[in-house]
Amino acid sequence: MTSPSSARLTIDLDALAHNYGVLCAHAPGAEPAPVLKADGYGLGAGPVGRRLWAEGARRFFVARLSEGEALRQALGPDMPAAIHVLDGFGPGTGPRLAAAALTPVLHSLAQAEAARAYAATARTPLAVTLHVDSGMNRQGLTPAEARALAQSPDRLQGLDVQVVMSHLGSATAPADPRNGLQLARFAAVRPLFPKARASFAASAGIFLGPDYRFDMVRPGVSLFGGGPEERPDPRLKAVATLEAPILDIRTVEAGETVGYGSSTVVEHPTRVAVVAAGYADGVIRAGKGQARAWCAGALRPVLIVTMDLIAVEIGEAQAQVGDFVELLGPHALLDDLAEAAGTVAHECLVRLGG
Numbered sequence: 001m002t003s004p005s006s007a008r009l010t011i012d013l014d015a016l017a018h019n020y021g022v023l024c025a026h027a028p029g030a031e032p033a034p035v036l037k038a039d040g041y042g043l044g045a046g047p048v049g050r051r052l053w054a055e056g057a058r059r060f061f062v063a064r065l066s067e068g069e070a071l072r073q074a075l076g077p078d079m080p081a082a083i084h085v086l087d088g089f090g091p092g093t094g095p096r097l098a099a100a101a102l103t104p105v106l107h108s109l110a111q112a113e114a115a116r117a118y119a120a121t122a123r124t125p126l127a128v129t130l131h132v133d134s135g136m137n138r139q140g141l142t143p144a145e146a147r148a149l150a151q152s153p154d155r156l157q158g159l160d161v162q163v164v165m166s167h168l169g170s171a172t173a174p175a176d177p178r179n180g181l182q183l184a185r186f187a188a189v190r191p192l193f194p195k196a197r198a199s200f201a202a203s204a205g206i207f208l209g210p211d212y213r214f215d216m217v218r219p220g221v222s223l224f225g226g227g228p229e230e231r232p233d234p235r236l237k238a239v240a241t242l243e244a245p246i247l248d249i250r251t252v253e254a255g256e257t258v259g260y261g262s263s264t265v266v267e268h269p270t271r272v273a274v275v276a277a278g279y280a281d282g283v284i285r286a287g288k289g290q291a292r293a294w295c296a297g298a299l300r301p302v303l304i305v306t307m308d309l310i311a312v313e314i315g316e317a318q319a320q321v322g323d324f325v326e327l328l329g330p331h332a333l334l335d336d337l338a339e340a341a342g343t344v345a346h347e348c349l350v351r352l353g354g
């Protein structure tokens, strides 16, 4: 039990399982490969990964090698999932990847060459994934580089290309023409590796339709309740709930300011609940003024966020010191908080980490 005087974060693994089921139902025929980078979007890759395994997931993606090692440890020998490391094959990482049975996601010709050289010394075929950039311009081989690799088998000697993947940059906006452009580029590269399975869609891409799903999908944020179009989606449930108790309730007169500086001016006399949480707990400060918290049965404006205190305007609400206010959860929705904070749901979740 946490002491009643501090914020508490609750992770609802049943809601996670529900969201996983929704995503699987929208990608029939594609293998779900949940993305658990940044410690499972800040919510704990271990417990999240174990629950997803229980729900049938047999493959995960992480960003860092260290995340892959931690997830392997958390899953243990009874849950031998495939774990793909998006950072790929860095200098000297071969033995660590092998020790934790991690699959590097190669994203440059230099990485492919390093992996080939390592596989030659180890004299065992090395399972790899190839990441091809279809237009996001962040990570991946260019289509021309992928073609060059496919056409000179020497350069893939000792490598077992199991998956070829790419990533969409505009999938949260279904009408954006860049989605179709990226799809066409990926579809042109995919046949170069006929034995590999193809993976293209993350959370939002799953909802773009069957053309985008290929053999394997990589959902992240929607597992945790983030809507595919960056607004609340009633099909998905909140997984993370952040609550904190009211420490004090005070009345503020019209014309007074609340908090540091003078930007938050109260226009009418009002009651303000001072809540025991702040940006030290991962509540994004930029959310002030537009974010809303759930208190005494309604959503109410968050006036200020400081390091360890938040002020919520509660008007005449029947709230008392010690009552818990929901800052994020089934009422104070993740996508609404992200919009108020001028960011994405991913960042709101990751900030809660630790």
Ligand SMILES: *Cc1c(COP(=O)(O)O)cnc(C)c1O
Residues within 6 Å of the ligand: 035, 037, 086, 167, 201, 202, 203, 204, 218, 219, 220, 221, 222, 346
């Ligand atoms: C983060 C990430 C994902 C998951 O994205 P969501 O929007 O959270 O579903 C999938 N693939 C790659 C390459 C990623 O970096």
